Amino acid sequence: MGLSRRITLGLIQGRGFASSAESLAWHIDRIRAAASDGARVIVLQELFLTPYFCRSEDPRWFDAAEPVPGPTTEELGKLAGELGVVLVVSLFERRAAGLYHNTAAVIDADGRYLGKYRKMHIPEDPGFHEKFYFTPGDLPYRSWQTRYGRIGVLICWDQWYPEAARLTALTGADILIYPTAIGWLPSEKAALGTAQHHAWQTVQCGHAVANGCYVAAVNRVGIEGETEFWGQSFVADPYGQILAKAPVDTETNLLVECDLGQVEDFRRIWPFFRDRRIETYGPLTSRFLDLPEPS
Numbered sequence: 001m002g003l004s005r006r007i008t009l010g011l012i013q014g015r016g017f018a019s020s021a022e023s024l025a026w027h028i029d030r031i032r033a034a035a036s037d038g039a040r041v042i043v044l045q046e047l048f049l050t051p052y053f054c055r056s057e058d059p060r061w062f063d064a065a066e067p068v069p070g071p072t073t074e075e076l077g078k079l080a081g082e083l084g085v086v087l088v089v090s091l092f093e094r095r096a097a098g099l100y101h102n103t104a105a106v107i108d109a110d111g112r113y114l115g116k117y118r119k120m121h122i123p124e125d126p127g128f129h130e131k132f133y134f135t136p137g138d139l140p141y142r143s144w145q146t147r148y149g150r151i152g153v154l155i156c157w158d159q160w161y162p163e164a165a166r167l168t169a170l171t172g173a174d175i176l177i178y179p180t181a182i183g184w185l186p187s188e189k190a191a192l193g194t195a196q197h198h199a200w201q202t203v204q205c206g207h208a209v210a211n212g213c214y215v216a217a218v219n220r221v222g223i224e225g226e227t228e229f230w231g232q233s234f235v236a237d238p239y240g241q242i243l244a245k246a247p248v249d250t251e252t253n254l255l256v257e258c259d260l261g262q263v264e265d266f267r268r269i270w271p272f273f274r275d276r277r278i279e280t281y282g283p284l285t286s287r288f289l290d291l292p293e294p295s
Contacts, residue, residue, distance in 0.1 A: 005149065005259060005260040005261045006257060006258070006259050006260075006261075007040045007041060007148045007149055007257070007258055007260060008037075008038045008039045008040055008041075008255055008256065008257050008258070009039065009040075009041050009042075009043070009175070009214075009216055009235055009255070009256045009257075009258055010031075010034035010035070010037075010039025010040075010041065010042040010043070010085075010253055010254070010255050011042075011043050011216060011217075011218040011233045011235070011246065011253070011254040011255075011256070012027060012030045012031065012034060012042065012043065012044050012045070012048075012218065012253055012254075013045065013218060013219060013220065013221060013231055013233045013246045013250075013251060013252050013253075013254060014026065014027065014030065014044075014045060014048065014220060014221070014251050015220060015221050015222035015229075015251060016050070016051035016052060016220065016222060016224050017051070018051075020049040020050060020064065023048060023049050023050070024049060024072070024075070027044060027048055028076075028079060030253055031076075031079060031083070031085070031087070032079075032083065033253060034085075034253045034255065035083040035084075035085045037253070037255055038255065039085065039253070039255050040084075040085055040086065040109070040147075040148045041085070041086040041088070041146070041148050041149065041151065041175070042085050042086065042087050042088070043087075043088040043177055043179060043216060043218045044087070044088065044089055044090055044179060044218065045090065045179055045180060045181060045218050045219060045220040045233075046090045046102070046155060046156050046179040046180050046181040046220070047090055047091070047092055047102065047181060048089070048090055048091075048179075048220075049064070049072065049091065049092070050064050050092065051224050052181045052220070052224050052227065052229070053133075054127075054128055054129050054130045054132070054133055055127050055128075055129070055224065055225045055226075055227055056129065056225075057129050057132040061092075061133065062094075062100060062133070064092055065092040065093060065094035065100050066091065066092070066093070066094055067093070067094055067095075068091050068093040068101075068103050068105050068116050069105065069113045069116075070091075072089065072091060073089065073091075073105045073107065073113050076089055076107060077107050077111040077112070077113055078111060079111075080107045080108070080109060080110075080111050081109070081110050081111025081112075082111075084109045084110075084147075085109055086106070086107065086108055086109050086146045086147060086148055086151070087105075087106075087107040088104055088105075088106055088107075088151070088153055088177050088179065089104065089105045089106075089107065090102075090103070090104045090155065090179035091103050091104070091105060092133075093116075093118070095135075099135055100133055100134060100135060101118040101119065101134055101135055101137060102118070102119035102122070102130065102133075102134045102137075102155055102156075103116050103117065103118050103119070103137075104116060104117050104119075104153045104155055104177075104179055106144045106146070106151070106153060108144075108146050108147055109146065109147040109148065110147070114144045114146070115142075115144060116139070117137065117139060117141075117142070117153045117154065117155070118135075118136075118137030118138065118139050119134060119136070119137050119154075119155040119156065119157070119158060120136055120137040120141075120154075120158055120161075120164060121136070121157040121158050121160070121161055121164070122134050122135075122136050122157065123156075123157045126185060127183075127185050127225070127226065127227050130157070141154075141164060141167040141168045141171065142168065142171050143168060143171040143172055143173035145172075149174045149175060149260045150172050150173055150174045150175075151173060151174065151175045151177055152168035152169065152171060152173030152175070152176050152177065153168075153176075153177045153178075153179075154168060154176060154177070154178050155178065155179055155180075156178065156179065156180045156181060156182060158178065159178050159180065159200065159203065159204055159207075159217065160203055162203075162206070162207065162210065163284065165207035165210070165211055166210070166211060169207075169211035169212075169213055170273070173211075173213055174213055174214065174260045174263045175213060175214040175215070175216060175258070175260070176207060176208070176211070176213055176214070176215045176216070177215075177216050177217075177218075178204065178215070178216065178217040178218070179218055180217050180218060180219045180220075180233075181219065181220050181229065182200060182219055182229065182230065183220075183227045183228050183229035183230050184196065184227070184228045184230055185226060185227060185228075186226055186228070189228065193230075197230055197232065201232070201234065201242075204217055204236065205236045205240035205241075205242070206240065208236040208237065208238055208239070208240045209238065209239060209240040209270075210272060211272070212238045212263060212266040212267040212270060212272060212273075213238055213263050214235060214236065214237055214238065214258050214260070214263070215235070215236045216233075216234075216235045216236075216256075217233060217234055217235075218233040218254075219231050219232060219233050219246075221247075221248070221249055221250065221251060222249075230248055231246055231247055231248045231249060231250065232245055232246055232247070232248050233245070233246040233254050234246070234254075235254070235256040235258065237258070237262065238262055238263060238266035238267075238270075239266070243256050243258070244256045
């Protein structure tokens with residue numbers, strides 16, 4: 001059996017705030033509380049500093065973007081070093097004039113900025129007009145060795161793509177972390193709300209199983225415009241079992257103990273990485289496989 005490596009994840013499920021200053025102050029209080037309760041890897045929701053502004057196309061929101069690393073990572077880096085915790089922080093990144101990304105920064109427990117991941121898959125749906133704001137990511141899928149384990153970070157819409165989960169897991173991630181902002185639209189909730197949530201949770205649990213790792217997804221709550229964010233942040237183990245899940249409509253710190261030693265144990269008895277037929281997967285780089293017409 002693998003050695004036990006127990007850590008506690010802290011998922012901070014919150015709402016949108018009227019100002020970035022108010023949001024940052026609230027999240028700092030929640031980070032301190034999570035650390036006091038034993039959390040060692042603490043994750044914030046997608047675009048935690050702002051409301052979910054992608055509900056409409058408004059150029060004024062570009063003023064809310066900042067460099068990464070920048071002022072927020074610097075302030076939270078000091079906090080991480082003080083508390084001895086790893087932070088995963090989702091921000092609106094200004095890379096250059098007219099060039100913006102949806103980005104997650106990883107800060108180690110000594111306060112060091114380790115790096116960033118830029119969201120690869122950018123949705124365009126009613127209430128989720130992200131293509132107006134975000135350039136698709138151009139950094140590799142990767143993971144970071146932190147004081148408390150090796151973590152890989154993806155963002156929201158990336159959740160639906162097994163290729164992204166697999167490539168991140170192949171860099172050695174023990175945990176796949178997904179900062180998220182997903183919710184229901186009133187025109188869809190009655191007919192599709194339960195099914196939509198089921199699909200969202202199920203596909204991520206599948207990533208945990210297929211890659212033999214933990215998955216942590218942290219969502220926001222509250223109603224912004226017509227969008228009702230559905231909360232229900234959760235952590236799944238390598239068997240795809242939900243270890244804990246937050247409420248649908250309540251701000252909360254969800255603390256979940258994980259034994260990263262289980263990753264080694266699981267991959268020994270379910271050796272999916274060993275049995276991959278990598279020489280057969282070349283067609284995955286095609287947009288679609290147009291089969292020849294029968295003669």
